Amino acid sequence: MKHTISVLVENHFGAFDRVATMFSGKGFNIRSISIGETEINEVSRMTIVTEGDDQIIDQVVKQLNRLIDTIKVIDLTGSNHVERELALISIGLQKGSMDEIKNICDIFRGNIVDINNKSMMIEITGPPDKIDAAINVLAPFGIKEVARSGTVALKRGEQTKFQKKELSTN
Amino acid sequence: MRKANAILTGADIFFECLKREGVEYIFGYPGGAVLKLYEKLYDIDFLQHILVRHEQGATHAAEGYAKATGKVGVVLVTSGPGATNTVTGIADAYMDSVPIVVFTGQVPSHLIGNDAFQEADIVGITRPITKHNFLVRHVEELAATIRKAFFIAATGRPGPVVVALPKDVINSSCEFVYPEDIEIRGYKPKYKGHLNQIKKAAEVISNAKRPLLYVGGGVIMSGGSNELAIFARENKLPVTMTLQGLGAFPGTDELSLGMLGMHGTYWANQAVNNCDVLVSLGARFDDRVTGKVETFATNAFKIHVDIDPTCIDKNVIVDLPIVGDVKHVLAELAAEMPKPPVVDEWWNQIYQWKDECPLTYEDNDGRLRTEFIIEKLSQKTKGEAIIVTDVGQHQMWTAQYYQFNHPRSNLTSGGLGTMGFSVPASIGAAFAVKDRPVISISGDGGFQMNMQELITAAFYKLPIKFIIINNSFLGMVRQWQELFHAEKYSFTDLSSSNPNFVKVGEAFGIESYSTDNPKDVDSLLNKALSVNDRPILVEFKVVKEDMVFPMVPSGASISQMILRRLNPKGML
Numbered sequence: 067m068k069h070t071i072s073v074l075v076e077n078h079f080g081a082f083d084r085v086a087t088m089f090s091g092k093g094f095n096i097r098s099i100s101i102g103e104t105e106i107n108e109v110s111r112m113t114i115v116t117e118g119d120d121q122i123i124d125q126v127v128k129q130l131n132r133l134i135d136t137i138k139v140i141d142l143t144g145s146n147h148v149e150r151e152l153a154l155i156s157i158g159l160q161k162g163s164m165d166e167i168k169n170i171c172d173i174f175r176g177n178i179v180d181i182n183n184k185s186m187m188i189e190i191t192g193p194p195d196k197i198d199a200a201i202n203v204l205a206p207f208g209i210k211e212v213a214r215s216g217t218v219a220l221k222r223g224e225q226t227k228f229q230k231k232e233l234s235t236n
Numbered sequence: 237m238r239k240a241n242a243i244l245t246g247a248d249i250f251f252e253c254l255k256r257e258g259v260e261y262i263f264g265y266p267g268g269a270v271l272k273l274y275e276k277l278y279d280i281d282f283l284q285h286i287l288v289r290h291e292q293g294a295t296h297a298a299e300g301y302a303k304a305t306g307k308v309g310v311v312l313v314t315s316g317p318g319a320t321n322t323v324t325g326i327a328d329a330y331m332d333s334v335p336i337v338v339f340t341g342q343v344p345s346h347l348i349g350n351d352a353f354q355e356a357d358i359v360g361i362t363r364p365i366t367k368h369n370f371l372v373r374h375v376e377e378l379a380a381t382i383r384k385a386f387f388i389a390a391t392g393r394p395g396p397v398v399v400a401l402p403k404d405v406i407n408s409s410c411e412f413v414y415p416e417d418i419e420i421r422g423y424k425p426k427y428k429g430h431l432n433q434i435k436k437a438a439e440v441i442s443n444a445k446r447p448l449l450y451v452g453g454g455v456i457m458s459g460g461s462n463e464l465a466i467f468a469r470e471n472k473l474p475v476t477m478t479l480q481g482l483g484a485f486p487g488t489d490e491l492s493l494g495m496l497g498m499h500g501t502y503w504a505n506q507a508v509n510n511c512d513v514l515v516s517l518g519a520r521f522d523d524r525v526t527g528k529v530e531t532f533a534t535n536a537f538k539i540h541v542d543i544d545p546t547c548i549d550k551n552v553i554v555d556l557p558i559v560g561d562v563k564h565v566l567a568e569l570a571a572e573m574p575k576p577p578v579v580d581e582w583w584n585q586i587y588q589w590k591d592e593c594p595l596t597y598e599d600n601d602g603r604l605r606t607e608f609i610i611e612k613l614s615q616k617t618k619g620e621a622i623i624v625t626d627v628g629q630h631q632m633w634t635a636q637y638y639q640f641n642h643p644r645s646n647l648t649s650g651g652l653g654t655m656g657f658s659v660p661a662s663i664g665a666a667f668a669v670k671d672r673p674v675i676s677i678s679g680d681g682g683f684q685m686n687m688q689e690l691i692t693a694a695f696y697k698l699p700i701k702f703i704i705i706n707n708s709f710l711g712m713v714r715q716w717q718e719l720f721h722a723e724k725y726s727f728t729d730l731s732s733s734n735p736n737f738v739k740v741g742e743a744f745g746i747e748s749y750s751t752d753n754p755k756d757v758d759s760l761l762n763k764a765l766s767v768n769d770r771p772i773l774v775e776f777k778v779v780k781e782d783m784v785f786p787m788v789p790s791g792a793s794i795s796q797m798i799l800r801r802l803n804p805k806g807m808l
């Protein structure tokens with residue numbers, strides 16, 4: 067089963083690499099991974115989408131916790147949370163296809179972010195399955211390139227926030 | 237106004253920190269990137285630098301020191317090749333949870349990434365084989381980093397930590413502020429077990445009919461041997477130990493079943509197969525212990541005590557996990573026991589297995605065998621020695637026949653199975669332990685992997701007894717070839733390519749002996765044990781074709797033990 071795991075890590079040299087090394091070393095799957103700064107100085111949030119049975123996910127969470135640079139690990143799966151992903155999709159233009167693509171883009175509430183006479187690029191944001199759907203619908207027009215950000219996610223109701231205690235270094 | 241702190245160079249801060257950590261020995265080897273540290277070392281007298289002959293030797297020596305004492309072993313090497321030479325020892329320490337801190341030099345910060353002379357990304361290389369590692373970027377971070385390195389290495393489940401020190405960091409200066417207390421927000425080892433879980437465990441053990449304690453190295457690391465002895469004795473619980481667990485409980489105690497697993501005793505493995513409650517204490521259900529996991533203690537209620545949560549449910553799903561320090565948990569477990577279990581019948585069964593199939597070896601054909609040597613050694617030293625084995629058949633025979641009386645006495649490479657461990661690790665142990673004999677036991681193959689360190693032992697006049705069990709073969713591999721690879725003895729026969737070990741010893745200035753006669757064993761061991769001011773080397777030329785039994789073939793269930801050679805025949 068697919069799991070979305072949110073990890074707060076020290077913004078240290080090599081912290082990202084440690085997580086990636088752990089995943090590859092243990093043979094765990096990474097479907098997507100994203101990392102960025104948070105509201106807290108020196109702390110980054112990684113959102114990892116991984117796959118496995120309960121035993122594997124249990125190990126993934128424990129192994130993440132075991133890394134010295136990880137401060138908090140939460141498996142969001144099964145809890146009320148929001149997931150978003152951003153995709154940039156570049157599509158080749160044929161005669162008359164532009165309007166149709168534009169329509170599809172509107173349906174998915176996307177934006178056209180680049181256009182020339184050979185191709186157009188659209189930006190779509192949403193839950194990962196919405197991105198999948200958009201890519202599927204756009205495929206017949208000839209997708210030239212796709213870049214996806216990977217999932218970012220937060221628990222509803224601010225619950226992934228730190229407890230004061232967890233943040234203190236002293 | 238705040239009192240100004242002294243301005244110190246990175247090199248001075250480095251030694252100031254080691255002093256405060258109580259470091260007694262550094263096992264090291266100099267080179268360009270750490271010359272400034274060696275410049276300081278020249279005048280330092282609060283710790284001793286031990287010059288090894290290969291950086292791998294330094295790491296194993298640090299491991300030997302750490303395993304024998306429980307204190308952190310310290311290594312200092314240069315960048316590039318000095319650092320990469322430590323990799324095997326670091327991986328070894330990682331697998332066996334040995335607290336060491338390895339300081340490596342690194343090229344100056346501005347050259348990192350440039351393929352500078354003697355640059356290797358040692359932090360990247362060792363990331364998967366360290367508990368944690370650091371590249372110190374600024375001299376201001378140095379003191380705190382060293383403090384953290386020792387803290388991480390020694391606490392929780394211990395392990396190796398690497399600290400890479402760029403040359404400019406060592407050379408530049410800053411105000412020296414020693415961080416007395418250290419806390420790392422992502423690292424909070426949990427020592428106390430959950431009381432409700434402990435109570436439940438006590439209840440289950442009390443009601444067990446066929447309980448078994450399965451003891452690993454964690455008991456030794458936590459210093460929980462006394463608690464284990466009390467708990468086992470009060471409840472008459474059978475104790476079986478992993479390779480790393482040997483010594484956690486006295487081998488001669490009537491409650492001890494010896495080692496379990498691939499080369500474990502028949503009765504220990506039968507007990508595992510038939511127990512109804514299995515209590516794992518600081519052990520990790522390693523494949524060498526479980527054999528085929530699907531058939532491992534299938535009917536037992538499994539309780540697993542470990543300080544490392546990742547060990548729980550990793551290889552075997554357990555019924556009752558307790559995360560915490562084994563020493564603490566054992567003490568509480570003993571206190572919570574409502575009543576001892578009724579185990580007389582269970583013990584009768586175990587004794588029966590023991591009678592059916594004791595450990596035996598051929599001892600009336602006048603030929604020299606390892607089992608005989610180890611048995612003699614065990615008797616002569618009364619199980620009181622520090623035994624440092626290498627990897628292979630001699631290691632398993634030592635585990636079977638040496639009756640360890642104390643924790644921190646069986647120093648061996650278990651997880652990684654590193655040949656070449658024994659000689660340097662015994663050196664580290666000999667610096668730490670002065671009141672008990674330190675005995676290094678190697679095969680003829682593994683001995684040659686780090687025999688350069690003989691000179692380290694000779695130079696520092698360490699009274700190590702270097703025993704070489706020479707079967708003229710890479711014995712353990714030969715055994716697998718005979719059993720599972722069509723008797724193709726591919727590249728394992730060393731009989732025509734071994735050096736003259738007596739001459740090797742003598743070349744390093746070590747008094748050396750050799751024999752192939754069982755009658756000489758007594759006198760040579762006596763001789764070795766009587767020398768206390770210098771090393772001594774004894775080569776025992778033993779039977780070539782012997783195999784270690786019992787044996788559970790790799791991946792088989794432990795009920796499918798091979799008990800003895802089925803088809804006795806001479807080899808070759």
Ligand SMILES: Cc1ncc(C[n+]2csc(CCOP(=O)(O)OP(=O)(O)O)c2C)c(N)n1
Pocket residue numbers: 626627628629630631653654655656678679680681682683705707709710711712713
């Ligand atoms: C560094 C290393 N290389 C290879 C091996 C594989 N290996 C395991 S046991 C063994 C044979 C050891 O032979 P020897 O040192 O003579 O000891 P014996 O088994 O004969 O007691 C080998 C080659 C290993 N464990 N470590």
